Amino acid sequence: MSAPVMTPPIGAMASSATPAPRRNRRGIPTDPTVRIVLAIVVIALVFLIAVPLWRVIQYALTPDGLGVLASIVTNPTNVRIAINTLVLGVTVGTVGTVVGFLFAFAQVRLRFRGKKLLHLIALLPIVSPPFAVATSLITLFGRNGMISSDLLGLSLDVYGLSGLTIVLSLSFFPVAYMNMKGMLESMDPALDEASSDLGGTALRTFRKVTLPLMLPAIAGSFLLLFVEAIADLANPLVIGGDYTVLAARAYLALTGEYNVPAAAGYSIALLLPALLVFGLQRYWVTRKNVVTITGKPAGTQRPIRDLRIAIPVLTIVVAIALFIILIYATVLIGGFVKILGVNNELTLDHYRYILLGVGSDATRDTVMLALIATPIAGILGMAIGWLVVRKLRRLGGVLDFVGMLGVAVPGTVLGIGYAVSYSTPVEIFGLQVFPALAGGAAILGGVVAIVMVFVATTVPMGQRAAISSLQQIHPAIDEAATSLGASGARTFRTVTLPLIRPALLTGLVSAFAKCMTLLSAIVFITTPSVQLMTAQILNEVESGRFGNAFAFCTLLIVIVLTVVGLMNLVLRSRLLVRGGDDD
Helix, strand or coil, X not given: CCCCCCCHHHHHHHHHHCCCCCECCCCCECCHHHHHHXXXXXHHHHHHHHHHHHHHHHHHCCHHXXXXXXXXXXXXXXXXXXXXXXXXXXXXXXXXXXXHHHHHXXXXXXXXXXXXXXXXXXXXXXXXXXXXXXXXXXXXXXXXXXXXXXXXXXXXXXXXXXXXXXXXXXXXXXXHHHHHHHHHHHCCHHXXXXXXXXXXXXXXXXXXXXHHHHHXXXXXXXXXXXXXXXXXXXXXXXXXXXXXXXXXXXXXXXXXCCCHHHHHHHHHHHHHHHHHHHHHHHHHHHHCCCCECCCCCCCCXXXXXXXXXXXXXXXXXXXXXXXXXXXXXXXXXXXXXXXXXXXXXXXXXXXXXXXXXXXXXXXXXXXXXXXXXXXXXXXXXXHHHHHHHHHCCCCHHHHHHHHHHHHHCCHHHHHHHHHHHHCCCEEECCEEEECCCXXXXXXXXXXXXXXXXXXXXXXXXXXXXXXHHHHHECCHHHHHHHHXXXXXXXXXXXXXXXXXXXXXXXXXXXXXXXXXXXCCCCCCCCCXXXXXXXXXXXXXXXXXXXXXXXXXXXXXXXXXXXXXXXXXXXXXXXXXXXXXXXX
16 A cells, blocks of 8 residues: 555545745745745744854864864864764664654554643653753662662662763753654544555554655654754763763863864854754655645544554653652652762751752742743744645745754754854944843843843754645645635634644743753843752752752743643644634
């Protein structure tokens, strides 16, 4: 049985009913709505990403920066660091994508009790600082870990590639899970029913129908996890051991050697593998692009009853879920004891410190700034995805790549770029565009620059989710609305947006969680007047006050889960109300 494809009559009817969108010589649609959205997106990306990145590139093009770039292919030590980075990215991208797919497949296609609980467990890793997971893993399975040493009498070493793979895969797989869960939910059950009616087994249906439809989401998830892994800074410093990667080397060049050009050189090198993976992802998806006709489920998903599929998938998913529970139980308990594993006497001192001391200001500031940045990042990501998939031809790939630079550039270098670019008034052709946005002399205490960093680093979440979702929906649906006289804005609001609702929710959830847990990009632009929870957690870890750090992490998780639940309810209710009004 071959993969489902668009039948010729429907494609012919769609093309004959509606002419192709009118475009100018550069391939840009003449629709005023598209032009306005494109202008806003371009201006936003210029100031969010292009300007800070260009300043970093300027430092990388100095003699010291060029020397570092050359040493990556000539110096044996730097060659090993570059190889380490690629191996880590591929490993985490593969493991995280597979785990995310298994969780999504179990959640949507299998029948078992506790689906809501499994969903919450799957979201836990993305709503906490990654180095907190690393600290918990070291506490449990380190050389003197509570389980590895005290309970089992083993001498395990979680430092290096193995520890980084576990921590990063655990931290980032929820992005793949949410992306693929939304796509699985939007698939038409009639496709599986047609395969079954033609004699296809559950395994053959999965291989010939489900998997081809999932390719955009799988490729997009791998891309996100790959660039997140190679750009991560906190975990290589905490649990990397002797396994040095480019992001950590750039950080050490800046903080230990005070060599900004060298740090920029190491960081620019990270863009090359990110660009390569992005090109491979686009090539693979365009070669095997499969779409559904309706873009919306026409029936109810039938759970898979084949035990050859259900038992292995559920066994792996439950085992990983139990491991996640163990990790975060350690975080929770660690906040209520003096020193976990050393002095397990119960105490409330840690929570008293974070709720009545400096933690109260950090909590308020972090939540406020994250709530401001989240809708901006979600809307911008949806707009980029819509332009790339539906409206732009020649410039679509460029716009997609620029939007993805928010995760391709290491956070430390992006933070340096913001500090260098926006610590003084921004001028264009000698005219001041706006005053200083970062640093002690910035307006609003540097709040604007922090929000900009939040948006720049979280736009790719919604962008990849939107692109993966829109690639599954055939353009004939939009063309039908246009043929009935609907404008581009009305078509997007009444037709496209309801169909990509799971992707929109994915973008908002991922953006808020990322803002709440971001550290490396904002640590260089925080000011005394703005306190952030992740910076406070890092200070507690560096000072050896793990109890305070665990308490901070628990509070952060509770806040993120609460806000994400409220966003889910509000988004669903508003889209339903708007859909009813349009009817």
